[in-house]
Amino acid sequence: MVPSKTRDRILAAAARQFAHTGFRGTSLHDIAVEVGCSKATLLYHFDSKEAILVTLMEPAARDFVELDTRLRQLDVEAAREAAIEGFVDLVLRYRQEVALIYDTARQLFQQAPFEGYWPLVDNLTHVVAGRSTDPAARISAEVLLAGIAAIVIDRDEERDADLRPILVDVARRALLPRT
Amino acid sequence: MVPSKTRDRILAAAARQFAHTGFRGTSLHDIAVEVGCSKATLLYHFDSKEAILVTLMEPAARDFVELDTRLRQLDVEAAREAAIEGFVDLVLRYRQEVALIYDTARQLFQQAPFEGYWPLVDNLTHVVAGRSTDPAARISAEVLLAGIAAIVIDRDEERDADLRPILVDVARRALLPRT
DNA sequence: GTCTATAACTAGATAGAC
């Protein structure tokens, strides 16, 4: 762990490119070009491409462990509040690292032959936000749509009939004005 | 567009593997092995790897366009209701196709050297669900966390101070029992 | 610490026999 200027520039370039293009989609060549060195230099500072990934994830991982430790010492409602705010703070602080985990959607969908579908995604989000011009309504709609899509994939063994009412419900609760 | 048994089996294998391992993470070799044919046979039925992707996305794309057309003819509240239910139905019907777009999280995070963090993710979700045993509470929490993470990445130009209160708010609205 | 050169491998795609 000897501090090194080149080492830090490698980490910064890798974090940016992994977040933007994904781990698999980024080559050592790409990183070397941004840093302005050779691929061999990358592999002098790090044992492998994966070692770069692990190193740049370390600070985020440390903070995540710390949040987890804190939550385990609180009771139900205090923990829920701390978890909501702690999670939001965490993903805001480590955007690139989180992007590395949740990438792809933009990658694949924003380029040929699928770029033509963005207006439809945009309109769907607009409609779910109640065609409101309030940024908060728009962002809430984005959160719900992205979250629903992510969870349907994650729970790929779950029956549609079980998931459907729960998903429709959480969207309604989050989006509709309280009565 | 000549119907072909081999062609259909290629599409099914590709859909399954693209959803599971991602487009970049799946090779023509992998698909050929599952189908039980050679790479050359894949490329007899489709012009390229990308052509396979485009073809298997077609039905989902058609239904998405249809939903969009329907939404444009409804007024604000009817459209919002139709959008919520229509989107849920769409992602449930085309899980593999949606997984192809929203992959990665599992891929990277569920294997070395990061598999050790799943208990933390699990606990965070459990806490956000108010430590409830109700599946609906759990799923709602998953939707919110995944959605928040996705949107923070998407809106990478937005200032933290602008996003934070909106994200905390939508999570609270969706998760806390109504008063 | 950084480089050039290259090894060792894998990818998508093509040629041509059957």
Add this chain to the structure above:
DNA sequence: GTCTATCTAGTTATAGAC
């Protein structure tokens, strides 16, 4: 329609000079 063999280009990683 399917195959084997091959091409070309890109990948991570290593060797050894400076």
